[in-house]
Amino acid sequence: xxxGILGSGVVGQALGKGFTGLxxxxxxxxxxxxxxxxxxxxxxxxxxASAGTFELAAKFGELVVLATLxxxxxxxxxxxxxxxxxxxxxxxxxxxxxxxxEGAPPTLALGHTDSGGEQVQRWLPQSKVVKAFNMAGNAxxxxxxxxxxxxxxxxxxxxxxxxxxxxxxxxxxxxxxxxIGGIEGARDLEPLCILWVKYGFVHGSWGNAFKMLNK
Numbered sequence: 001x002x003x004g005i006l007g008s009g010v011v012g013q014a015l016g017k018g019f020t021g022l023x024x025x026x027x028x029x030x031x032x033x034x035x036x037x038x039x040x041x042x043x044x045x046x047x048x049a050s051a052g053t054f055e056l057a058a059k060f061g062e063l064v065v066l067a068t069l070x071x072x073x074x075x076x077x078x079x080x081x082x083x084x085x086x087x088x089x090x091x092x093x094x095x096x097x098x099x100x101x102e103g104a105p106p107t108l109a110l111g112h113t114d115s116g117g118e119q120v121q122r123w124l125p126q127s128k129v130v131k132a133f134n135m136a137g138n139a140x141x142x143x144x145x146x147x148x149x150x151x152x153x154x155x156x157x158x159x160x161x162x163x164x165x166x167x168x169x170x171x172x173x174x175x176x177x178x179x180i181g182g183i184e185g186a187r188d189l190e191p192l193c194i195l196w197v198k199y200g201f202v203h204g205s206w207g208n209a210f211k212m213l214n215k
Contacts, residue, residue: 077123117157
């Protein structure tokens, strides 16, 4: 499968490497495909990896991952071209974070009555947006290893077929996973990122993930 990744930061690079490990062809989309960090990632990741503009990556991907900082998400979508994402599954791995004070945990720009996932779906009305990968650190997004076994990834979206495909990806990446319904579920998933970050700030530990316990 051809995967487009919008965003060349650590999240996009981690997920892109995960997809190439499954044998998928990945194009990282970025404002500057010739940036050293992008060329370095392509070189280290191998023959299944490439880089291009946001537009090229959006056209390239049969499935596309949105992995931008929230402050640049709308711009990246505009540069990618919503028409190039029409009809495609778009995994939204973003979080609407606001970094108001240096050295302090971020806060959410949206919440309670709206979410980043819902905003992305509004920006991409013809795409099948699925919120996933937003509640874990990039170091554990692919094949997470924990003493108590695989952690859980919650995901949500409006299209059942798109969610089924994302569930396949989560399984291939080594996750347990739980569907929590429509894209409005992002209102609950995005605060989990804040909980993860606050735990990291308080305890100085970032090797953490969530696990659902059932009787």
